[in-house]
Structure formats: structure tokens, C-alpha cells
Amino acid sequence: MNSAANALLTTDEPAETGAQQIRDAIRDAIVERRLSPGTKLSESDVGNLFNVSRTLARAALQALSYEGLVSVEKNRGAFVAYPSPDEARQIFAARRLIEPGILREAAARITTSEIQHLRQLLLEESRLISERGQTARRAEIKASGDFHLTLAAISGNTIMQRFMEELVARSSLVIALYGQSTISSCGHNEHGDIVSAIEAKDLDHACHLMVHHIAHIEADLDLRERKGQGLKEAFDL
Amino acid sequence: MNSAANALLTTDEPAETGAQQIRDAIRDAIVERRLSPGTKLSESDVGNLFNVSRTLARAALQALSYEGLVSVEKNRGAFVAYPSPDEARQIFAARRLIEPGILREAAARITTSEIQHLRQLLLEESRLISERGQTARRAEIKASGDFHLTLAAISGNTIMQRFMEELVARSSLVIALYGQSTISSCGHNEHGDIVSAIEAKDLDHACHLMVHHIAHIEADLDLRERKGQGLKEAFDL
DNA sequence: GCGCAAATAATCGTATACAATTTGACCGCT
DNA sequence: AGCGGTCAAATTGTATACGATTATTTGCGC
Structure with missing residues (x-):
């Protein structure tokens, strides 16, 4: 999502629940390439970075995995997606x-x-x-x-x-x-x-x-x- | 997902983490119309029904909301989606x-x-x-x-x-x-x-x-x- | 020095606990 | 009776705690 597209068609829901803010922040970082593919996104690190608990960090990472931007490997953690050719x-x-x-x-x-x-x-x-x-x-x-x-x-x-x-x-x-x-x-x-x-x-x-x-x-x-x-x-x- | 499509193209990941099983179960119930649109899906109820904690129930509902099958309203709960015309x-x-x-x-x-x-x-x-x-x-x-x-x-x-x-x-x-x-x-x-x-x-x-x-x-x-x-x-x- | 096993550390999976918000009800008031 | 406000019950939002799994390091024998 972005401001330009939002300006045209947005379903204004001003109240963003913490996890969504974190998700958006990380997504922006990925899309703008401040986070390289393959970078590890530990739940604790993400949580500390945004001053929230692992619960919210986890929810955000989970959400991003549904969009294909991060891949979560069972019992190993979340990583910025590294798409294959x-x-x-x-x-x-x-x-x-x-x-x-x-x-x-x-x-x-x-x-x-x-x-x-x-x-x-x-x-x-x-x-x-x-x-x-x-x-x-x-x-x-x-x-x-x-x-x-x-x-x-x-x-x-x-x-x-x-x-x-x-x-x-x-x-x-x-x-x-x-x-x-x-x-x-x-x-x-x-x-x-x-x-x-x-x-x-x-x-x-x-x-x-x-x-x-x-x-x-x-x-x-x-x-x-x-x-x-x-x-x-x-x-x- | 379904058995027929799976038979053709599946990325076998046998270990399904609890939440995914619940998500699939609820999705099937919705798609097969055993759950009517608008039905409330309380986190506690879902958790009790599958004998897991609210944490997993919540994750499953969250996942379904990304697919548009349930709508979660902040501080109100999750409902089987009721798509508008x-x-x-x-x-x-x-x-x-x-x-x-x-x-x-x-x-x-x-x-x-x-x-x-x-x-x-x-x-x-x-x-x-x-x-x-x-x-x-x-x-x-x-x-x-x-x-x-x-x-x-x-x-x-x-x-x-x-x-x-x-x-x-x-x-x-x-x-x-x-x-x-x-x-x-x-x-x-x-x-x-x-x-x-x-x-x-x-x-x-x-x-x-x-x-x-x-x-x-x-x-x-x-x-x-x-x-x-x-x-x-x-x-x- | 090198491989291999066991202990250790780090991280995830899940459950539980507490705070915040909403909803519905009760009760007194006009 | 109708209306408004306050409180209690239920439900969600978030944090913390503990067990399980994986990665790493240590230490030993060779």
C-alpha cells in the first residue's frame, strides 16, 4: 500500500492494531530494499525493535508470510523472502x-x-x-x-x-x-x-x-x- | 485446497503447525456451508472446540481473514464473512x-x-x-x-x-x-x-x-x- | 589438529495471565 | 413507562512464561 493508491481508493479504518503497523513498517523496509532477501527476522528482535512483545512481532511476520514477502520455516524462524528464479x-x-x-x-x-x-x-x-x-x-x-x-x-x-x-x-x-x-x-x-x-x-x-x-x-x-x-x-x- | 488439486501439485510439508490445521478445518466448514455467513467465531469458542489455546485460535482466524473468509472487527471479534453484493x-x-x-x-x-x-x-x-x-x-x-x-x-x-x-x-x-x-x-x-x-x-x-x-x-x-x-x-x- | 558427541545457548511453539474495550443489564430518576 | 447512567460480564489486545526444537559451542578421544 502507498499514499498514492490510498488517495484514490481507501476504506478508511484509522485504528490500526499494533501488529499491522509493524507489518507495514517491515513491508516498506523490504520493498524499499532496506532489508535484503534472506535476512533473518527473529521474533524477539522485531519485538524489541518496535518495543512490543513477541506476540505482535509474530503476528506481523505471519501476515507478511501470507503476502509472500517473508518465509517462515518451522522452528527456525522468519526470513525476508528469497524468491527462486x-x-x-x-x-x-x-x-x-x-x-x-x-x-x-x-x-x-x-x-x-x-x-x-x-x-x-x-x-x-x-x-x-x-x-x-x-x-x-x-x-x-x-x-x-x-x-x-x-x-x-x-x-x-x-x-x-x-x-x-x-x-x-x-x-x-x-x-x-x-x-x-x-x-x-x-x-x-x-x-x-x-x-x-x-x-x-x-x-x-x-x-x-x-x-x-x-x-x-x-x-x-x-x-x-x-x-x-x-x-x-x-x-x- | 483440496485432495484433487493436491494430487497434482503439492509442496509436501507434512508437519502442519496446529494453527494451520484449525484454519483448514474452519475453511472447509465455511466452504461446505456448515458455517453460515455472519456467524460469530469467538476466539475462546474456537480454541475450546479444537482443544487449543486462544493463541492458536486467533492465529487461525487471522489467517482466514487474509483470505477474506472471515472478517475480524477490532475489539469485537471474528465473523464468517458476509460479502456484500x-x-x-x-x-x-x-x-x-x-x-x-x-x-x-x-x-x-x-x-x-x-x-x-x-x-x-x-x-x-x-x-x-x-x-x-x-x-x-x-x-x-x-x-x-x-x-x-x-x-x-x-x-x-x-x-x-x-x-x-x-x-x-x-x-x-x-x-x-x-x-x-x-x-x-x-x-x-x-x-x-x-x-x-x-x-x-x-x-x-x-x-x-x-x-x-x-x-x-x-x-x-x-x-x-x-x-x-x-x-x-x-x-x- | 580433526572429527564427533554431549552440553549449552538461542529461538520458536503454545499456553496462560492480565489489561483494555465493548456489550448488555440493572437501577434510579424524571 | 421511558430515559440515562453506572456497573458487571464477556471478549479481545497484549505481554509474559514455560516447554520443545534447532543451532552452536565445548570437550574429549583419536
Whole structure:
């Protein structure tokens, strides 16, 4: 979840129960890549970090495991998910399958003010790209996902929106692991092209662009098995 | 989850931690309609029922809330989900969006033995339809969903498979609430037609049949607001 | 020095205990 | 009788406690 998508479609429930706050905080940390895949998330550590008991820490980690962002191994603990190349392929296959449909739904209902909102996002995004510094990089990662999430929000289907949130978050993990170029949104302004196609009411073209956009992101990955960040490979490479 | 889909694609983790067993038990009860929408699921009651502490009961309910099968209201408790008509529409919209894609993926990878497996399912399904008695009805409900879940399993994408599991389960809730005819699979053997189309490698036709099949299920619903519980929805909607 | 077993430490799984919140009831008042 | 307020019961939110499992280290024999 993010402020941009929230601005459009939110089921205001201001009272967040502790565990949810922790979950959101950790999720943000994972998506923004302040937590590397494979990092151990001990219940006690998480609890101490947020000044809550293990009960709440556990609940938060449990929640994140349902979203596929952390994997909990019985009697061993929770770790930031370390998606396998196969998992990565499935994530992008799912996005190719889902996003054109979302795009069509969104285009059918989109209002002029929502188009404006999208353009605003694009502006912000390109601003971040030109900026330098780690915080800008993190904001850029988030902004890049926000575009897809906002489209899902516009589609009006909260279920698909949630699916997309999961897929975008996990995509960030995959890119962190297997991405080659510094950032996925490399040069081409593909998001902008999609908005233009929507505006021109050329749905087929918009879907075409979307599918290729996802393919481009995936093409930037080097999906070869990394042995659990092995100490062996780290040296004989 | 179900035995049929499991038979095809399962990541055997034999050790199920208490909470998961409870979650599965409750989920089955909801999907098979032994628990009505809106039923209160108190943590203590659930715990006593399964002879575990509230901790595990709570974890199970929490898990089910992530799947949309129970709704937990802060400081009030957990209830079997009571999907609104709008939610119901979104569920079926999501299925129409997703299932054709899954079908295409599945058809591309399907083996002859898997086709045989599907036919077996259809046979079982029609056998249950002819049988009478409540246990047969429940088995029929499950079998009807198993067809869609098995297709998802064949598609080979575990992520989409999980999405489908959620959607099928929630569909069962919706049908329990808003269904008119006794059972959704009314007369027409639509599942069988889809398998035939897959076998004939006529993907476009298969997708067409699938979309209509979902539409038929939805058409059997009477999606009008029931003032059963939602005092909030009854007014602010 | 090297492997292997036992003790030790760390961490998770589950239960119980206590605090906070909500709900419903009782009781006096108008 | 109807209304409002206060209190008690029930239920959830969170923390702590203890047993079980896994990882690590120690110590011994070779």
C-alpha cells in the first residue's frame, strides 16, 4: 500500500492494531530494499525493535508470510523472502496475465481527474529518476510500483488491487535479487506511453504496451540460480 | 485446497503447525456451508472446540481473514464473512479476468494424463449431482470448485493457484448468501464442454465457454442487499 | 589438529495471565 | 413507562512464561 493508491481508493479504518503497523513498517523496509532477501527476522528482535512483545512481532511476520514477502520455516524462524528464479518467473507470468485485464477495466472507468492523477505520478517519478541519493532511489522504486497499483485502484476491484499489491511488492524483491541494471525503469518512459494510449482510448495498444513493459522488466533480470548467497561462490567467483 | 488439486501439485510439508490445521478445518466448514455467513467465531469458542489455546485460535482466524473468509472487527471479534453484493460482483469480475488466462496457460502445458484426471473429476462430479443427501451436496460444492482449482494447478503457476483458491472459496460464500437455484451447476455440463474444447485445442472457444460459465454462475445470484447484519452498510452505502 | 558427541545457548511453539474495550443489564430518576 | 447512567460480564489486545526444537559451542578421544 502507498499514499498514492490510498488517495484514490481507501476504506478508511484509522485504528490500526499494533501488529499491522509493524507489518507495514517491515513491508516498506523490504520493498524499499532496506532489508535484503534472506535476512533473518527473529521474533524477539522485531519485538524489541518496535518495543512490543513477541506476540505482535509474530503476528506481523505471519501476515507478511501470507503476502509472500517473508518465509517462515518451522522452528527456525522468519526470513525476508528469497524468491527462486522459478518463483520470479511465476510472479511476472502472473503480472502478464493480470495486468492487461486490470488495464482494460481501469480504462473503462477512468475519469479525467484520475488521468491527471496518473500524469502527476509520472511527473513525480521522472523527478525522482533525475535526483540522486539513496532516499531518491528508494522513493523511485516505490513510485514505479505506485503506477501499477494506481491503475489497479482505478479499476475499482479491491480484490485485484490486493493481488497487485502483493505482486508488485514481490517484484521489488525479485528485482533486488536478480536485477542487472541499476533501476528497472531504464530510460524509456513506458508508463507515460501507457497513459497516452489510455487517453487515446486505444485499449489494445495500451495492453500491448503493458505486456511489453512487464516483459522489459523481466528481461532485465539475470534469472540464474544463486546458491543461498553461498560463501563458497562469493570467493571462487 | 483440496485432495484433487493436491494430487497434482503439492509442496509436501507434512508437519502442519496446529494453527494451520484449525484454519483448514474452519475453511472447509465455511466452504461446505456448515458455517453460515455472519456467524460469530469467538476466539475462546474456537480454541475450546479444537482443544487449543486462544493463541492458536486467533492465529487461525487471522489467517482466514487474509483470505477474506472471515472478517475480524477490532475489539469485537471474528465473523464468517458476509460479502456484500458489491464484493460478490468483484469476486466474479476477478474470476472472469483471471480464469481465461489460467485456462490458456493450463491448455498449453496439459498432458494426456492430466486430461484424464480432469475427466475423472467430471465423472465424480456428476455422480455426486445424482446422489442425494446433505453430505453429497457438500461434496458437490467442493467438487465444483475443484475443477477450477485443478485447472489452476495444471497451469503451473502456484501464485495464480493461490489466488484461485481464494476466489473459489469466497465464491462459495457468495453463492451460499445470494444463490437462488439449489446448486450452481444447474443441468448444463459446462465443465465438460470446457475440457472438450481444451482437448480439441480450440483455446478461444474454451475461454469463451469459461467466461460464459462464470457468467452463468453469477446470473443465478440475486445480488440485492440483505439487511441481515450490516447496519453500517445498510445506511452509508 | 580433526572429527564427533554431549552440553549449552538461542529461538520458536503454545499456553496462560492480565489489561483494555465493548456489550448488555440493572437501577434510579424524571 | 421511558430515559440515562453506572456497573458487571464477556471478549479481545497484549505481554509474559514455560516447554520443545534447532543451532552452536565445548570437550574429549583419536
